[in-house]
Amino acid sequence: MSAAAPPDQRTGYVAIAGRPNVGKSTLLNRLVGAKVSITSRKAQTTRHRILGVRTDATAQFVFLDTPGFQTRHRNALNRAMNKSVTDALASADVVIFVIDGAGWRAEDAAVCALLPPRLPVVLAINKADTAKDQGRLMALAARAAAERDFSAIVPVSARTGKGLDDLVAAVAKRMPTAQRMYEDDMLTDRSERFLAAELIREKVFRLSGEEIPYGSEVTIEKFEEDGNLRRIQATILVDRPGHKAILLGPKGERMKRIASEARIDMEALFDAKVFLEVWVKVKSGWADSATTLKGLGYI
Ligand SMILES: Nc1nc2c(ncn2[C@@H]2O[C@H](COP(=O)(O)OP(=O)(O)O)[C@@H](O)[C@H]2O)c(=O)[nH]1
Ligand SMILES: [Mg+2]
The missing domain is CATH 3.40.50.300 (P-loop containing nucleotide triphosphate hydrolases)
Known part of the structure; x- marks a missing residue:
């Protein structure tokens, strides 16, 4: 306050x-x-x-x-x-x-x-x-x-x-007269871990075709904070094997770009150096699996 x-x-x-x-x-x-x-x-x-x-x-x-x-x-x-x-x-x-x-x-x-x-x-x-x-x-x-x-x-x-x-x-x-709820320098209630997954998801949306983004999701397996360094391991879940191949791209080029653009945004947002590893895994039906959605924080 x-x-x-x-x-x-x-x-x-x-x-x-x-x-x-x-x-x-x-x-x-x-x-x-x-x-x-x-x-x-x-x-x-x-x-x-x-x-x-x-x-x-x-x-x-x-x-x-x-x-x-x-x-x-x-x-x-x-x-x-x-x-x-x-x-x-x-x-x-x-x-x-x-x-x-x-x-x-x-x-x-x-x-x-x-x-x-x-x-x-x-x-x-x-x-x-x-x-x-x-x-x-x-x-x-x-x-x-x-x-x-x-x-x-x-x-x-x-x-x-x-x-x-x-x-x-x-x-x-139109806002009520009331004292502040948050510290002056607070920007969001979301953790860096959550924001990291979101930034990877954004690159999947931006860098892959029409079908992939809606059938994919990102989980963070490891998020380590070491001073001004973040070590992050993430997995992109896709719905079908064909989607995995598309996401990787020829010689893994698309995946490299997704990871590198996500890392650049993370470094700007966290004001820290980021080591990022991203894997792609096929998990059919994740968008209708209550267990998976729970793990992802949707429900
Ligand atoms: N030209 C222009 N494009 C915008 C503006 N605001 C958003 N966009 C673009 O509109 C698209 C959708 O934006 P987004 O914020 O994801 O929309 P949302 O689905 O309503 O959250 C993106 O490509 C943005 O870059 C704007 O003020 N001008
Ligand atoms: Mg939006």
Whole structure:
């Protein structure tokens, strides 16, 4: 707790909601100033509830990134993911509802309808950096406003940082007056061990084709902290033998790249040197195995 916190300090839980791929996790990382949530062009990259903390002079925002609501595959993993969205909304004081500046979709309306009526919702129209003209953003704002009475509507770019000060100010106004919950320098409640697995999963999402990411998961076998050094051994679980071959790539090149890009991100996030070893193992049906999901922390 900071002794310097002013008496009118505001603190609150802020859920970041929206359909897959609108930039929720990118926005969270920008707002927190570190890569606490993984992102990719593929839908459904985020599987867990990720908490990210931002502490300003007068406000502490506890952001809850959420997986996009799943309708595509009905397995135990997706049920756990949907529950984490509902849980985040249940504990939120304010919601940031994110849509893509490219246009309004039926899926946006579906997520909007899930937002609890009692909560203040700030609409963030993201990817404003790619917007062709302001008129289109205005039309989109009007379209969205037909679905719900938003507390504020703010065009932003999670990529460039445009509009984020306005977004933060709009959210702060709707947060309760309360003392800080976390230390000023805290960024996330997730352990380095968890973040290490997530960063490997991000590279699998980014560097492999369409089918692999959804059928894979990462476990950390060993995580040793030795001063400013981390020794990490990880396994990527895949659903089928063919997936293993694809993930390894010719002469293991793809796997090497996955491991090396993950290591670089870990070194930046942990501010430490990282030795990383990654193995690939076939484990069919992991996404519907209660034991495996439990081990992975989903249920
Ligand atoms: N041009 C542009 N792309 C963005 C912006 N924010 C996110 N993206 C991209 O949109 C894709 C999905 O982002 P992600 O944060 O994973 O979306 P999520 O599924 O809503 O969490 C990624 O390729 C991001 O780089 C933005 O402000 N501008
Ligand atoms: Mg995400």
